[in-house]
Amino acid sequence: MGDKMTPIPFEKLLNWVLDEYKLKGTIFGISKEKFYKNVSKSSINILGENISTCMGPAAGPHSQLTQNIVAAYLAGSRFIELKTVQILDGDDLPVSKPCIYAQDECYNVEWSTELTVPNAYDEYVKAWFLLHVLMKELNLSDNRDFIFNMSVGYDLEGIKSPKVNKFIDEMINASSTSIWNECKKAINDNLDKFSSFNIDDLNSISNKICSSITLSTLHGCPPEEIERISNYLLTEKKLNTFIKMNPTLLGEKFVRNTFDSMGYKYITLNSHHFKNDLQFDDAVSMLSRLKKVAKSLNLEIGVKLTNTLPTKITNNELPGEEMYMSGRSLFPLSITLAYKLAKEFNGDLKISYSGGADFFNIIDIYSTGISPITFATTLLKPGGYERIHQLAKNTEAINSKIEKKINLDLLEKLSINVLNDKHYKKGWREATNRKIKSNLPLFDCATAPCNKGCPINQQIPQYVSLVGERKYGEAFEVIVNDNVSPAITSTICNHNCQSKCTRLDYDKSVSIRNMKNIAVINAQEEYISRLEPTTIKTNKKVAIIGAGVAGLATAAYLRRNGVNVTVFEKRDKPYGVIQYVIPEFRIEQSIIEKDFNLIKNYGVNFNFGSKDDFIIEELKKEYDYVVLAIGAWKPLKVDIVDNDNKTINALEFLEDFKHNSEVINLGKNICIIGGGDVAMDAARAAKRLNGVENVTVIYRRTKDLMPASKEEIELLIEDGIIIKELLSPKEVKDGKLICIEMKLGDKDSSGRRRPIETTNTIELDADTVIQAVGDTTDTTLLEKNNIAMNSKGYPITNENYETSIKNVYVVGDMKAGPATIVQAMADGKLVAKDILKRESISKDFKEKVIQVCENELYLKKGILSSPKLNEDESSRCLSCNNICELCVDVCPNRANVLIKTNSDNMNSHQILHVDGMCNECGNCGVFCPHNGNPYKDKFTIFWSEIDFNNSENKGFLLLDTTNNIFKVRREDNSVVTYKLGEENKVSDQFEEMIKACIYNYNYLI
Known part of the structure; x- marks a missing residue:
């Protein structure tokens, strides 16, 4: 295996296409349901030719090989910008591998075709013939409805070289080339295999493959060189010409400020390119002169906006020192540059647009009069080429409304609005790694990442499907199979499943938590009403110390499988932090009670108001197994000097707030130290206190590095709470919180950039300071019972969370520090399974098999959509457990x-x-x-x-x-x-x- 592609002979390609379509109803994996046909017969005129859509693949990975171009055409592309050729080619062209990283915004380290120029030429001619055949054979169009646009670089000497010059001439007239004759002969020899394509169609194929060309120049190419090349292509080759222009025309300050304001602060620019690339005024002057030349030749001169933006490689995204950025982060720059240039020519400028074009903006771009529109990044994401079909359908509807001259008002509005458009802000796609903790198997690799990303492995595609069918009872039974706090987790779960959802790379995650909530609302009470305790199957008994989520989950899983379980809790009510700390504006008491009723109806025994200083050896005289689940209530503290005695702990404050919010008086100005969900709760609770005017969250890193969930941060901001980034609190004095300003250094073990102190300080008004920097476990119970601990004060356990004392387990926050609600349940599930196994009791965890319609799942591929608030949200689920691919x-x-x-x-x-x-x-x-x-x-x-x-x-x-x-x-x-x-x-x-x-x-x- 190497990184060299093997061009496929034309006759083999032809038979491949025919055989695959006949046997599978697909061509190069594109299903016939996604073949695009312009049923309205509308068209758009580009460079004097009518085509049925204004768009297609940009010169890049999707226009390098014949099969790529065919796949793009079938899905709906009609303007094909062929991958760039240059004098440096084949084995002489160094391309580091891997060369593409498109997780969010896209980066690449490749530039022109990796084939030799003659091989690239052959690929383009083969594609030209195949598209003509498929157009007729599949009844997609009566006449040619597509255009090929060639792309060359990078200097005049190279373009005039015999190799590249021959390429250009033969793209203008291919009739004498060997590949032209090879293709024509192969089709003629196989005419009997076609039902619609005939000899007349073959003979009518034009030998003029391209009448237009896009000039791609290296960064730093002098303006006079660009103008010389353009004049050459216009006057000598008589080609309509587009000139690629770079976002560097906007200036480094504008680019840097745009990235920073939209959340891309981490992108590292290279000042060199902004100084040495073509400058804006030079570009305008050059275009003015070239427009006169083109007009005299009855040709078009235009710009291709934009080339990719060079950025430094700082996080090992790809090999090397510099990479080229594209995708949604480039859109604000490209569309702004489009407006600035179009304005200089009063809208009379031909713009071939790329730079972040996708589902969310293509109609807006097209409506301004800009065409053609090309893209690459969106096709590199799940759905791939089939994304084009939706784009083609959307643009077809407005073909007839597009004016030849650019509408400057619309373009200006778009360039302004994009700066506040959520789709182009970094935070729109959750900053999450969708990888799951499993190695890629050789076979049977289809998996639902949401299921694997959930600590209790809930059968998410199954219950989402059932909710969509309004089968709430069945859906709830699937949920409760793994989740014994369904109402709570349908309300405040951090929904890690959604951070793994495949739709993150389409649009937005499926609203999984909300789908669970629909099932809970419609089915939980009925389920509880008919629930009867399982018959006890063993004389062994289990004691659980602590009635938080982890303890209750362990109890529920064991009891419903026939084990006698008693839960001891020192407080009067269950659910620990959820019951006593999390504000009711986040979770109502009725939700908590609903889940507790479920646990009780399983038949679990409870002992509330019990002591909390158990001697385990004494307890084991009555109970065969003991599970410790006391949580993490001991507050950590920031090392600050509090001269005013105005610093309080977040958990203590929140517990007080939940019962005495009307009488708490903390002053006008409240500062919260911390960036987790507890800090968010404390801040939002403080904002609701009488007399409070200003609440400020202090965090030593930047907002995008906060551990709090994105949802909680958004709610915080909606409440009018200010986040102060890069501040480390040091002292409270005279109603002021004195902080040291921080800067971000290299990444630490958490994967986040380490905050480093500067010499600058800042003072904030602070009547009260609430510390929300985390909590830990009180180790008294562990020490008293001689349970072995590690250096951090957490119990040493085996893989089943059994401690150094046999048959004594630990679950939840006590095990390794504060974690999520669903992780606490996962601990309980693991321990329960181990106890059931030891007692030879079969567990009741069952996988629900849902029959799916494969064709419906394949039709969803490549279709972007917006989340829905009701059961119809299930239609967005891609059922990755059935079909991944x-x-x-x-x-x-x-x-x-x-x-x-x-x-x-x-x-x-x-x-x-x-x-x-x-x-x-x-x-x-x-x-x-x-x-x-x-x-x-x-x-x-x-x-x-x-x-x-x-x-x-x-x-x-x-x-x-x-x-x-x-x-x-x-x-x-x-x-x-x-x-x-x-x-x-x-x-x-x-x-x-x-x-x-x-x-x-x-x-x-």
């Missing part, structure tokens, strides 16, 4: 392929990696929910022995077609020669994959 979606080269097998030894849906089509861009690894890279870790088909020998991938190479003999690299990395059907040579899974390829996917061989 993200690596198929996001591969520009179509090198990851869905293979359906028929075996009892594996799931029917498997991923096959096609080595010859892969350039190791790495994009599939970015979006795979597992830890791994599909292009390295999935079962692979090889097209040559050289590639097989250069790879470590498990997979096969066909050696003998007649006798079905293969070279196979097995799971243990050993290599064998294998004849199909031969026993004990390869695993059943290997054999099934090879058989599927031979019999059902022969076009891949």
